Amino acid sequence: MPSSGLVVSDTSPLLNLALIERLDLLRTQFDDVTVPHRVWDELAEREAGLEALRELRDNDLLSIVEVEHSDLFVEIFHELDLGETAAICYAVEHDADLVLLDERDGRRVARRHDLEITGVIGILLRGAKVGEVDLERELDALREVGFWISDDLYARALSEARE
Template identity: 35%
Template sequence: MPIQPVISNTTPLIGLSGINYLPLLRDLYTEVWIPREVEKEFLALDETVYQEVLNSAPWIKVIDLTNPQSAAIYQGIDDGEAEVFALAVEHDARLVLLDENKGRKKGKEIGLTVKGTVGVLQEAKEEGLIDVIKPLLIQLRDNGIHLSKSLISDALQEAGETD
């Protein structure tokens, strides 16, 4: 049976690496695939820093699309998201990691299972990999990752971390 990969867009990589919790992806999913465009977007932020992040995470695999033009059918989203969707459809992904609302909506419309960075932290807590998510959500927000007050509130309630 072929592997059903977990495929990530750029923002979950940025968010989790920014709070030094990128290895949660390995602990939860063993291996994570990213398309070439996501690698390009990630490295464009700070090539030296983020190349080291990728080098220290050999379980993140850069995978080329079998048909590079297949991403073109996904309109109204950025190139990285389009390649994530194309790769996910091509390889029957079990999960797509994606934070942007427009992309999440589109992913669900085409039948993909979508989870964001906050969902990854919630899953890590459920699996006993971390004890609390509240300080991590605050760190993500402080690092510039957009998390609405309602998202934080809902996540804390689901995690049993309400005051």
């Protein structure tokens, strides 16, 4: 059953799910995913996965929003790129229930602002726990498209999926 809370995403989780053709997991896990316009621009710069992402947008699963350049935005932008900054600012300012982030620096900043975080591996893990995902196959697919996963994280994810 999809979560109905506010979910805000950065570029990487969406792009990587698109690259391994698992955007379907967003629909099964969330009612809606909010994407700052800057994140959408980053996604649209790439050909890979763009058609599937447009379909999610056109079917109202992805909501694209503007993010004001507030004092918080300026503060965070000193540490992160525009997409991550916009996602975290929107999440903080709208009391998001979950933020989809993969990059370490972005996660650090999000935790500093008490945001709940998951990333592409967390989404796959959720799917594995309900039988929608062969986690090992999907982790291998992520590695094949260039997503770096340490051997330790790979093993921990597989172990957690078996619990």
